[in-house]
Amino acid sequence: MPELPEVETTLRGILPHLMGQTVLQVVVRQPKLRWPIPARINNELKGQRFTQLQRRGKYLLLRAAPSTVIVHLGMSGSLSVVPLNTAPGTHDHVDIVLSSGVMLRLNDPRRFGAVLLTQGDPLQHRLLRNLGPEPLGKDFTGSGLYRLLRKRSCSIKQAIMNSHVVVGVGNIYASEALFSAGIHPTRAANRISQKRCQLLVEAIVEVLCAAIKKGGTTLRDFVGGDGKPGYFQNQLLVYGRDKQLCTRCGGTVGLIRQGGRASYYCPGCQR
């Protein structure tokens, strides 16, 4: 399940292989992802050179002016850089063939991911322009989060997983950050003090940074752009640990469902 740390890991893995390289060809074997891959992608990218790669939330933006490729990994997608003659396997939906003799390959079993094209400023794309602040940027502050949460009556867990509140926090890191901040996942977002919002911001930043350092979390089959799995799953304190002992208080980690998603928490440590 790629969340922000996994997308960042992917970006860092593929960046040195893509920068400055020219696209020879784009091969699409399965265009039916979250949205159809634009049929014009080969014509539009052929001969263009990758000049800038960045991440916005969980979106990867691969700039090859005048176009930018927008990639979202959904919940099962991964990108890898492979030699030209590598035979495609199951769910290898797209290859972007580069002049350097390698290709960028998208694998996505569940096809919840997306490959889109946009012109001009990619941050103004319909899917990107209304996103909330980057959690690792200077705009993500306790006071800012507090202000946003004033008008939200949903649970804090669902609030921080909402990309209009803050981007990149998915199910795993939401549980981990709330545990770290001592906040119960069902607490109403508008019933959290500014002080605790500050704690939560710090917890989110901390858990995301720690996960990036470990190369992300590999639960099923995530691999970064360099083909290596992440190791943060070994440091998860509550996620996936229901019925096990809380590492902090010795109580029992609980599991509940919120909006169809599993939430792990410690009833003793989180209020």
Place this chain on the structure above:
DNA sequence: ACGAAGCCCTGCAAGC
């Protein structure tokens, strides 16, 4: 403007 539900898809697990 917000919240809840629906939908896309496959792999895996449980049940028969």
Place this chain on the structure above:
DNA sequence: TGCTTGCAGGGCTTCG
């Protein structure tokens, strides 16, 4: 053992 059925999950979209 093998088939069927159910369900999770990110997040956009639709509906209320």
